[in-house]
Amino acid sequence: MLRWWAGLPLLLPFLVLCGRGLAQSSEPMFRSVTETVLPPDNQHNPTQLNYGMAVTDVDGDGDLEVVVAGYNGPNLVLKYDRGQKRLVNIAVDDRSSPFYSLRDPLGNAIGVTACDVDGDGREEIYFLNTNNAYSGRATYSDKLFKFRNGRFEDLLGDDINVRRGVANRMAGRSVACVDRKGTGRYAVYVANYASGNVGPHALIEMDEAASDLTKGIIALSDVAAQAGVNKYIGGRGVVVGPILSQSSSDVFCDNENGPNFLFRNNGDGTFTDMAQQAGVEDRYQHGRGVALADFNADGKTDIVYGNWNGQHRLYLQDNNQRFRDIASGSFSSPSPVRTVIAADFDNDQELDVFFNNIAYRGHAPNRLFRVARRAGADPQIEELNVGEAAEPQGRGTGATVTDFDGDGELDLLVAHGESASQPISVFKVTQVSHYHRGKSVKNKFLFTMTALIKENIFAKNKNHVNIGQNTHHDKRDNTT
Numbered sequence: 001m002l003r004w005w006a007g008l009p010l011l012l013p014f015l016v017l018c019g020r021g022l023a024q025s026s027e028p029m030f031r032s033v034t035e036t037v038l039p040p041d042n043q044h045n046p047t048q049l050n051y052g053m054a055v056t057d058v059d060g061d062g063d064l065e066v067v068v069a070g071y072n073g074p075n076l077v078l079k080y081d082r083g084q085k086r087l088v089n090i091a092v093d094d095r096s097s098p099f100y101s102l103r104d105p106l107g108n109a110i111g112v113t114a115c116d117v118d119g120d121g122r123e124e125i126y127f128l129n130t131n132n133a134y135s136g137r138a139t140y141s142d143k144l145f146k147f148r149n150g151r152f153e154d155l156l157g158d159d160i161n162v163r164r165g166v167a168n169r170m171a172g173r174s175v176a177c178v179d180r181k182g183t184g185r186y187a188v189y190v191a192n193y194a195s196g197n198v199g200p201h202a203l204i205e206m207d208e209a210a211s212d213l214t215k216g217i218i219a220l221s222d223v224a225a226q227a228g229v230n231k232y233i234g235g236r237g238v239v240v241g242p243i244l245s246q247s248s249s250d251v252f253c254d255n256e257n258g259p260n261f262l263f264r265n266n267g268d269g270t271f272t273d274m275a276q277q278a279g280v281e282d283r284y285q286h287g288r289g290v291a292l293a294d295f296n297a298d299g300k301t302d303i304v305y306g307n308w309n310g311q312h313r314l315y316l317q318d319n320n321q322r323f324r325d326i327a328s329g330s331f332s333s334p335s336p337v338r339t340v341i342a343a344d345f346d347n348d349q350e351l352d353v354f355f356n357n358i359a360y361r362g363h364a365p366n367r368l369f370r371v372a373r374r375a376g377a378d379p380q381i382e383e384l385n386v387g388e389a390a391e392p393q394g395r396g397t398g399a400t401v402t403d404f405d406g407d408g409e410l411d412l413l414v415a416h417g418e419s420a421s422q423p424i425s426v427f428k429v430t431q432v433s434h435y436h437r438g439k440s441v442k443n444k445f446l447f448t449m450t451a452l453i454k455e456n457i458f459a460k461n462k463n464h465v466n467i468g469q470n471t472h473h474d475k476r477d478n479t480t
Ligand SMILES: [Ca+2]
Pocket: 056, 057, 058, 059, 060, 061, 062, 063, 064, 065
């Protein structure tokens, strides 16, 4: 994924676009299509507490669905129905449905991610379940669903994995997939919220030596200790990509009540925390949503994240693997932030950053910024008119970006919950640029993403689009 972001600017020579300015930024970016595409109803868009979102091909037809972590109701699998021109929940309340088990209404899910854990080419789906536990031990374990025997089944519930005691039973906040050894078999990184020395970060993956795929035996292990990531912290956001490494997957965690982690992959599947040397510990702030992108097109991965009612950060990486925060003004100004997404929503070849806020006490409109590259200077950050995605009363808890209807334009989905039940919102971009330097261009973001999906490279670091899992459950925030 970061190869993809890093490579993208090479296609796009530096260009100062004249005439861009405040006039353009006054055009609203998003318009709501919820009422036509996903109207609130009990089956498809229940008014319930939701959290994170992940994008994956759940039914194996080649099109991507959106999986939603339901907290006080079922998890949802939203699939675009081309005939009806709307999203439908295919995880229906019918035991004969192959997607029935994914609903898991007792799970109190707050995070979800998807990746190929067993290397068979199809992605598994991991739900982080946390119950009412704020930290430490939870009463209901996480689940890892694999499609087999014509339906999704929980691998963590297999006898062998129950015996191995591998299921995470801790109160976590976020999950992301990491191919730590570059084998195409992914581990699931679980950013748990520790209570003292209970609940370290976990890393769940297939134990190849103990598995026998020919017999359908998939043994799982928590390898966090051997990988060197089993730290105790108030885990919040997590994102995966080649941050310091050239191609292997590193892991960045923005934490609460302690320093962030920047785990550099040592190339053998173990990690070393470089946060202090890199200058990204930010230990007095409390991280939430996080995303990776190369904002200044220098080929080095940069990090953007929101801090809970604290300064938001945009850390540019220099040539010595150190980072410098260039966030200022309204971009950095504190908000009750949850999800952060970096994407070129309007296809103008510049990255946008979306901050999803939770209006847990008073208005907290979502915000959108363009981060425009400049030759020989730091990127220029400009606030855009977010349009109907502002949702000033929205209790935002998760979000994701995907082209759900396949029209070549990115779409935004926002989940809400925690302190108030609200349905999911769906947004389309109002002003998608199809012309760049006088040439008609399709969305290169999508071209590249599609190509990478085909090459199964995208999945390697797909956390970028799974950023909706940057969710949390924070008793201090509960206003109900
Ligand atoms: Ca599909």
